Amino acid sequence: MERESMEFDVVIxxxxxAxxxxxxxxxxxxxxxxxxxxxxxxxxxxxVGAHILSGAVLEPRALxxxxxxWQEMGAPLNTKVKGDKFYFYTSATGAITLPNFLIPKPTHNEGNYxxxxxxxxxxxxxxxEGLGVEVYPGFAAAEVLFHEDGSVKGIATGxxxxxxxxxxxDSYMPGMELHAKYTLFAEGCRGHLGKQLIERFALDAGKTxxxxxxxxxxxxxxxxxxHEEGLVEHGLGWPLSENGASGGGFLYHAENNQVYLGLITDLSYSNPHLSPYExxxxxxxxxxxxxxxxxGTRITYGARAITKGGYNSLPKMHFPGxxxxxCDAGTLNSVKIKGNHTAMKSGLVAAETVVDALAQGDSRPADLASYAENFESSWAFQELYTTRNFSGFMHKFGFMLGSAMVWIDQNIFGxxxxxxxxxxxxxxxxLKPAAECKEIDYPKPDNKISFDRLSSVFLSNTNHEEDxxxxxTLKDPNIPLQVNLPKWDEPAQRYCPAGVYEIVEDDQGKRFQINAQNCVHCKTCDIKDPSQNIVWxxxxxxxxPNYPNM
Known part of the structure; x- marks a missing residue:
């Protein structure tokens, strides 16, 4: 069966x-x-929304x-931020509440939701849809299509x-080809097509x-x-600092007596024994x-990687077609711990650029190079530029000195x-070799506050057709046992928050087992595998996953 095709001006x-x-x-x-x-x-x-996971405190500037x-239109922004707290966790039981003047100015949440x-x-x-967009959920873009001249022609669904x-x-159905004059890739962090495009067009040349x-x-x-509706809490330090890692926790008091809470672990950590889930x-x-x-009662669970390199890592965002x-490009503002508003703004700038190009008819540009100038003149770009030193300070100088330098950069020099x-x-x-790092003995879950991976994955409503x-996928199926296990104690067993990867030992010896049905599409394995052998x-x-309201 040949693939059918459909023609559009724009495919997203x-x-x-975004x-x-x-x-x-x-x-x-x-x-x-x-x-x-x-x-x-x-x-x-x-x-739509089934794979969306974000904190989230939304800055409504782009909206x-x-x-x-949007308020009269019924947008679901129902809980305005009423208070900010920021902790420095000193130990498993200790914390210092940091006064507002010690917090970088961009992290304040007045006016957010x-x-x-x-x-x-x-x-x-x-x-x-009300404006006339054709929205097709349940169709994964599996392949980028190209014209003979190398420009992007569109995508094919799987x-x-x-x-x-x-x-x-017997149920086989070939994918559908969607051809477009312009294709916008907005897959989120570590988009698998975006990753291919960055490599094909060398969009990250000269970038960090x-x-x-x-x-x-x-x-x-x-x-x-x-419950304190509208209260926003963030914190840094323990437990990540205890194991030489960085990141931070958040707890947001939403509506209906619900709290959204989570921990972000920077994937620049060096100890392969560390488990972000634990x-x-x-x-x-x-x-x-x-x-x-x-x-309280735990309602749902999920995980997702976030792109946090900021300005220094931002690839060229335009290419032929x-x-x-x-976040397919990496527009998150790490200091604000927010990326939805900048992602939305990048989408607005893309729309304006595309519409202008389409108005030129047959003389439209093959490469939307004007997008670079348009984005660089936007407030989103300015945000990314003024927070460009965040990752460098935190990764190079550690938590204490790095945080101090971020504060000086943001609060004194803007x-x-x-x-x-x-x-x-x-x-x-x-990642350092496992032999050079201390092993970490994580406590067992108490099933009241803490839980095991599989019961957590169950709450994510994750499901994949088994057959x-x-x-x-593995570039080389031998690497997990022959390289990663002896050198790094195969860290996939620990960095995956869904229990996808296991080293199983039986009468036949050790084998690397992939429980793909557990995958919550966080993309951590594609990022953190030290041999870069796993490709999502x-x-x-x-x-x-099928997240109800993450």
Whole structure:
């Protein structure tokens, strides 16, 4: 069976904040300018929002530009931030509450909202469809298509009904080709197509290695007397600092007696024995956190990598036939600990650039080079530029000195220091041999505050068709046992927050087992594998987590 094809002016990959903002703005501009523009948006989740995971405290600046009357339109921004707390966790029981003047100015949250970005994206998708965008959830963009001249032609969705052995089942359906004049890639952090495009077009030439964190999040319903709607809490230090790692925790009091909490572990950590999942379980037992959770009920769980290299790691975002936008490029502001507003702004700028190009008809540019100038003149770019030293300070100088330098940079110089500090080492290259690092004895879960991986994955509603090719591919199947195990004690067993990777020993000896059905699509393995041997590709459509309101 041959693949069928459909033609559009614009194809957008990914129904996150960047892709949806771009789709809505394209159609708004088309109406204003009386242009006929067709837009198709594909999303690998079973529905829009199913794969969205974010803290999230949303700065509404970009939303104000996109839909100035969003409140009257019923956007799900229901909990305005009423208070900020910032802790330095000194130990398993100790914490210092840091006064506001000691916090970098960009981290303050006045005027922001505690939201479920999954629900915000569902609302944005409704607006996009109302404007005429064709939105197709459950269709994973599996392949980039190219013209003979090398420019991007569009994408192909994945084939359905392929067995684990690679054979066509009775339910086989070939993927669909979606051709476009311009294709926007908004897959989120470590997008697998974006990763290919960066390599193919050398978009990261001359840039600092990208940096990442793994964010692990839960939603709890807590007793009403413990709930403080609108309160935002952040913290740094223990437990990550105890093991030479960096990152931080967050706890947001949302509506309906719910709290959103999580721990972000920078993937630049060096000890291969470290487990971000177990660090999160430890953090929840800190008194500043557990005082809210005691007597509460855990509702859902999830994990997602975040792109945090910022300005220094930002690749060229345009190439012949398309653009990289949002976290597919890495537009998160690490100092603010926020990326949704900048992702949305990158989508708005992309929309304006594309609409202008389409208005030129047959003389439209093959490469949207004007996007670079347009983005660089935006407030989003200015944010990234003034926070460019964050990763360099924190990675090169450690938590205490690095934090002090970030404060000086942001609060005294406003991000305008006359020099740039970079961290050139990729996160996967930061791991030291296991023999050089202390082993970490993590406590067993108490099943009240802390839990095991598999019961957590169950709450993510993750599901994959079992009889399909494994979407966690190995360049060399021998590397896990022959290289990673003796040198790093195969860290995939620990950095994966879903229990996907195991070293199993039986009568046949040791083997590397991949439990792909557990995968929550966080992409950590694609990032942190020290041999860069694991390559994440799209599973069959609808596969993965089904987050209700993360």
């Amino acid at each position: 990959v990914g129904a996150g904040p 892709g949806l903002s771009a789709a809505c703005r394209i159609m708004q501009l088309a109406q204003e300018k009386e242009q006929e523009i067709t837009v198709c948006l594909v999303e690998k989740g079973s529905e 104000n530009e996109l839909f100035p009357n 505690i939201v479920s970005m999954g629900n915000v994206c569902r609302w944005l998708a409704e607006q996009a 084939d359905m009904g392929i067995s684990a052995e690679g054979e066509q089942k 290695a990208q940096h990442y964190g793994i964010g692990i999040k839960e939603i709890w319903e807590i007793p009403p007397e413990k 660090e999160f379980q430890r953090w929840k037992h800190h008194p500043t956190v557990s005082k809210y959770l005691d007597g 398309g653009l990289l936008i949002g 991000g305008k220091l006359p020099f740039t500090v970079k961290d050139e080492k990729a996160d996967y290259a930061a 399909q090719p494994c979407h966690l 590709v799209t599973p069959e459509g609808f596969g993965g």
